[in-house]
Amino acid sequence: MRIFDRYVASSVLVTAFMGVLILSLVLVLGNIFKELLNVLVNNPDVPILTVLAFMALVLPFSLTFTIPWGFLTAILLVFGRMSADSELIALKSSGISVPRICVPVFILSVLLTGICFWINIDVAPRAEQAMTRAIVDIATSNPAALFRADEIVDAFPDRRVYVGGKDGERLQNIIVIEMDESSRPTKMIHAMEGELKPDIENSRLLLRLFDARFEQRDSKNPADLTKIQQGIVMKEGVFPMALDQFFKEFQTNRRLSSYTLPELVELLKTIEGKKHLEALVELNKRFSTSLSCIAFALIAIPLGITTHRKETSVGFAISLVVAFSYFFFILMADTFRGKAEAFPQMLIWIPNLVFFGLGTVLFFRLSKR
Secondary structure, eight states: OOHHHHHHHHHHHHHHHHHHHHHHHHHHHHHHHHHHIIIIITOTTSOHHHHHHHHHHHHHHHHHHHHHHHHHHHHHHHHHHHHHTTHHHHHHHTTOOHHHHTHHHHHHHHHHHHHHHHIIIIIHHHHHHHHHHHHHHHHHHSGGGGOOTTEEEOOSTTEEEEEEEEETTEEEEEEEEEEOTTSOEEEEEEEEEEEEEEEGGGTEEEEEEEEEEEEEOOSSOTTOGGGOEEEEEEEEEEEEEEHHHHTHHHHTOOOGGGOOHHHHHHHHHHOOHHHHHHHHHHHHHHHHHHTHHHHHHHHHHHHHHHHOOOOHHHHHHHHHHHHHHHHHHHHHHHHTTTOGGGOHHHHTTHHHHHHHHHHHHHHHHHHTO
C-alpha cells in the first residue's frame, strides 16, 4: 500500500469514527427515551448499570444508520479538504488518477458494507430480543415503574387505572374503574394510596389499595343509575390484574426486526398473505440498507471534490441532505410493506438504484476531468 493510500484511508477512518460516535450517541439516547421512558423516568431506583446495558443493546440498531452516515460525512470532509488544499491537484500532477486515489475509500466501503450486513442480519436482531427481555424484567420486578403520574392506563382488559402521583414505588390518588363485557363502567374505586406487587406465577399484578372508597352499579339492574351504591369505605383491599394483556406487545407481537436472518427465512416458509409480504420486505430492507456504504462512497467523492470546501459545517450539511434523502426513501418504502399492489419488496431497492446510478455518473464525469 502506498503512502497516499494509507493517508486517505486513515483520514477517512478517523473522521468516520468520530462521526459514528457522535451520531450513535444521539440515536441511542433517542431510542432510550422512546423504549424506556415509561420505565426509567418513573423508576429512579433502576440501577445505572441496567441503563448502560440497555444503551449497549440499542447501539447495534443505531449503527445500521450511523456507520453509513458517518462514512458519508467523512468522505465529504476529507475530500473537500484535500480539494480545497490542492492536495488532489498535487497527486494528479504526479500521474495518479482520481479513480486510483479513491481505491482505499472503495475498499473501506466494501468492508463497512460487510460489517453493516452482519449487524443487520444477526447482531441487531439479537440485541433487540435481549432489549425486550430487559424491559419486561424491569417492568415485572418493579411494576410501579409502568405507571406514570397523571396518566390513565388502559392496557388491562377489564380495568382503567389512573394514578395522580407517585412517591417512589408508592402510588397516590388512585382511581380504578372496572368495566363489564360491553366496556361499561360497573365500579369506581378511589384510594389515597396504593402499591403494586408482581405475582409472576399467576401472571398478574396485585394492586393493594389503602383508605379506599368506591361506588358501584346495582348488579341486577346496572342501567338504573338511581340504584348506584355510594360511599362504601374499605380500609385495605387487593385487586388482581392480569399481566397477559399488559405484556401482549412483548410476549406475542414480536417485531420482524427482532428476527435473525435464519429465523426470518424460516418464518417466510410458515406464513402467507400480508404477513409474508411484510417479512419479505424486512428481508430485502436488510440487504438494501447494508449496501448504503458503497452507494454513499460513489456519490460523496464527487460531491466532496467539487465543493472545494474544507469547513466541517458544509460537509456535515451536505451529508445531512444526502443521508436524509436516502433513509427517507427507505422509510417511505417500508411504510408500504403490507400493500402488495405497491410492490414494497422492490420499492425498498429504489434508493440504492438511484444513488448507485447518480453516483456512477458523477464519478465517471469526475474521472474524465
